[in-house]
Amino acid sequence: MIAHAIVFYIFSLIAIVSAIMVTVSKNTVNSVFFLILDFISISCLFIMIGAEFLGMIMLIVYVGAVAVLFLFVVMMLNVAQQKNEWFNSSGRSSHIPVGLLVSIIIFFELIIVIGGWKYKPELLDSIAIEINTDLTNTQSLGSVIYTDYIHLFQLSGMVLLVAMIGAIVLTFRQRSGVKRQSYLKQISRDRKDGIELVDVENNKGVKIDA
Amino acid sequence: MAELFIFFDQIYRILFLLIPVLVSVAMIVWLDRRVWAFVQKRRGPNVVGPFGLFQTLADALKYIFKEIIIPASSNKVIFILAPIVTMTLALIAWAVIPFSETFVLADINVGILYLFAVSSLGVYGIIMGGWASNSKYPFLGAIRSAAQMVSYEVSIGVIIINVLLCVGSLNLSDIVLAQKDLWFVIPLFPMFIIFFISALAETNRPPFDLPEAEAELVAGYQTEYSGMMYAMFWLGEYANILLMCAMGSILFLGGWLSPIDLFPFNVIPAPIWLILKILFLFILFALIKAIVPRYRYDQLMKLGWKIFLPFSLIYVVLTASFLMYFDLLPGN
Numbered sequence: 001m002i003a004h005a006i007v008f009y010i011f012s013l014i015a016i017v018s019a020i021m022v023t024v025s026k027n028t029v030n031s032v033f034f035l036i037l038d039f040i041s042i043s044c045l046f047i048m049i050g051a052e053f054l055g056m057i058m059l060i061v062y063v064g065a066v067a068v069l070f071l072f073v074v075m076m077l078n079v080a081q082q083k084n085e086w087f088n089s090s091g092r093s094s095h096i097p098v099g100l101l102v103s104i105i106i107f108f109e110l111i112i113v114i115g116g117w118k119y120k121p122e123l124l125d126s127i128a129i130e131i132n133t134d135l136t137n138t139q140s141l142g143s144v145i146y147t148d149y150i151h152l153f154q155l156s157g158m159v160l161l162v163a164m165i166g167a168i169v170l171t172f173r174q175r176s177g178v179k180r181q182s183y184l185k186q187i188s189r190d191r192k193d194g195i196e197l198v199d200v201e202n203n204k205g206v207k208i209d210a
Numbered sequence: 211m212a213e214l215f216i217f218f219d220q221i222y223r224i225l226f227l228l229i230p231v232l233v234s235v236a237m238i239v240w241l242d243r244r245v246w247a248f249v250q251k252r253r254g255p256n257v258v259g260p261f262g263l264f265q266t267l268a269d270a271l272k273y274i275f276k277e278i279i280i281p282a283s284s285n286k287v288i289f290i291l292a293p294i295v296t297m298t299l300a301l302i303a304w305a306v307i308p309f310s311e312t313f314v315l316a317d318i319n320v321g322i323l324y325l326f327a328v329s330s331l332g333v334y335g336i337i338m339g340g341w342a343s344n345s346k347y348p349f350l351g352a353i354r355s356a357a358q359m360v361s362y363e364v365s366i367g368v369i370i371i372n373v374l375l376c377v378g379s380l381n382l383s384d385i386v387l388a389q390k391d392l393w394f395v396i397p398l399f400p401m402f403i404i405f406f407i408s409a410l411a412e413t414n415r416p417p418f419d420l421p422e423a424e425a426e427l428v429a430g431y432q433t434e435y436s437g438m439m440y441a442m443f444w445l446g447e448y449a450n451i452l453l454m455c456a457m458g459s460i461l462f463l464g465g466w467l468s469p470i471d472l473f474p475f476n477v478i479p480a481p482i483w484l485i486l487k488i489l490f491l492f493i494l495f496a497l498i499k500a501i502v503p504r505y506r507y508d509q510l511m512k513l514g515w516k517i518f519l520p521f522s523l524i525y526v527v528l529t530a531s532f533l534m535y536f537d538l539l540p541g542n
Contacts, residue, residue: 003213029341033288036334053380056323060367064330068337068360072353075341136319138380181508 008048015041028074036067053138224305227315231304235448236266241489242448242496249500273441281343281434288342293439296335296446303328303453308383310466310480321382322370325457326363329412332450333359336414336421339443340431351430354507355414355421361514362411368522369405372398373461375529378540386465388540393469395462401525402462404518406494409454411514413447415495417502418510451495452488459487 014037021034039062046055135143145153200206240255240263247254255265280286306321308314318324333356340352374380376397377388395402411418422430432443459465465487466480505513533539 027285029285029288033338052318052320053323056320056327059327060323060330064327064333064363065360068333068356071337071341072356075337075349076353136379138320 004048008045011041011044011048014038015045029071032067032071032074035070036063039063039067051137053136053141223315227304228301231301231449231452232445235445235452236270237263238452238492239266239269239444239448241492242499245493245496246500249497270441273438276437278437278439279434281345283344284434285342285344288338289434290439292335292339292342293435293442293446295338296332297442297449298446299328299332299335300446300449300453304449304456306382307453307456307460308386308465309484311383311387313481314383317381317383320380322374322380322385322461325382325453326367326370329366329450329453329457330359330363332412335443335446336431339435343431343434345434347428347433348431351421351423351427351433354427355431358414358418358420358510358514359412361511362408362518365404365514365518365522366408366412368519368526369401369408370461371526372401372522372529375526375533376540382460382465386460386467389464389467393462393464393467398462398525398529401522402458404522405458405462406491408514408518409458410495410498411510413451413454415451416499417505419504420507420510423504452492455488455491455495456484458491459484463487463491 018034018037018041022031022038025031025034039058043055043058043063046052046058198206243265244254244262255262258264258268280289303325305315306318306324308317336355336359337352340348340355343349373385373394376394377385379385379388414421421427422432427433432440435443466484468475468478468480468483
């Protein structure tokens with residue numbers, strides 16, 4: 001039990017420290033690496049409370065895909081060169097007041113929500129919720145999502161699909177002058193339209209690509 | 211006291227798994243070079259030790275004694291971290307591989323998800339190495355490989371869903387035991403082919419070794435690495451290849467099950483069967499390296515997104531409908 005607590009505190013410490021480092025580190029790429037460390041330690045915490053499916057999905061989705069794209073964008077845009085203004089600039093940054101305003105609003109919202117949060121007394125003293133120990137987390141999660149609430153799940157999937165198509169449509173631009181490879185064209189070429197024999201007259205030459 | 215005993219027992223078991231994996235990585239590099247040479251009618255490494263078996267060990271020794279050069283303009287912490295990340299991720303994945311019914315280090319409920327997660331983290335070693343080198347070729351190699359690995363992971367994920375539909379569990383031992391009567395390579399043969407090709411792309415093997423294409427990118431993300439750090443990248447890469455072969459044999463070739471449950475076959479211990487299957491897949495990997503030319507980058511992306519992904523998605527629908535119609539769904 002003590003070992004469990006120690007491991008828990010180690011992971012939570014790493015999570016908190018790396019979350020702070022995300023915001024204060026001077027190099028944007030380092031920030032993303034700290035974000036990844038944060039995701040990993042959070043997923044370790046999930047695994048520790050027995051939510052192994054959630055922890056693994058967190059690793060696969062956030063660390064394996066989302067953070068890779070983050071890193072990709074940060075590296076490609078070369079924002080690594082921009083240093084964090086908070087530390088370097090002598091003058092005042094214009095982002096700080098806005099950021100402070102937003103964070104104060106979020107802070108008060110959190111206080112309102114958490115301050116009014118109570119567990120129902122019945123929930124605390126009764127163990128009315130059946131826990132089926134035969135089923136693994138994955139199975140019970142699957143039966144909840146894909147059987148009990150399938151319509152809501154499909155609906156949220158549709159919302160994501162619309163968002164995805166929207167993003168593609170917004171960023172898609174038809175460029176002219178792009179040479180594309182068409183397998184069909186390549187395969188269906190034959191000798192007749194590939195080669196043309198021309199009798200060249202002396203001192204006149206021949207026009208190609210007419 | 212008892213906790214201490216469990217602790218040392220675990221360490222003993224981890225070492226008992228890790229050291230054979232590391233040794234077999236060394237052997238597999240030798241095998242790779244021998245198969246490659248065999249196809250090209252060369253001899254391959256044959257000087258150090260019997261049949262040249264100790265060639266890799268000699269190479270490793272050479273790398274250990276070489277100087278590690280860290281470029282002045284690199285990001286030093288990340289530069290050093292990158293090979294460590296690659297190697298660690300390649301080795302920790304072996305924790306869940308079941309070598310027999312009882313011989314498995316961590317028999318966790320979400321074994322296949324763990325494998326998938328660890329192999330999807332593998333891209334970080336490459337990106338970190340490529341970016342931290344602060345040089346053009348490594349950076350281009352890193353960007354190529356990030357795009358390539360993320361793309362092929364998607365199709366590997368969908369292929370895993372196909373297998374899971376037939377098993378009804380994420381536990382690797384359950385996946386193996388579900389193939390007692392019929393290996394999944396028979397009903398899911400197209401998926402096996404796609405998995406194999408995606409595994410080639412996922413491990414940056416030829417014909418998909420664009421991240422380190424020597425004709426265009428010198429050595430891709432490894433260009434600036436030298437000495438032991440280069441050797442660690444190399445070790446991690448081969449450990450990943452072995453892992454992919456192990457994953458393929460567990461998902462499709464029945465893991466540690468013997469092909470026929472009859473007298474001469476079922477006496478052979480289970481781990482031997484798994485090792486033989488891994489070796490079979492690895493020799494296929496090595497043969498493909500020798501006989502197939504490198505893909506062009508846009509063709510690689512087209513293959514991943516426009517051919518493999520739709521095909522494996524359609525196969526998921528087919529498998530699910532088949533299982534529903536004939537009432538074969540596991541768990542009922």
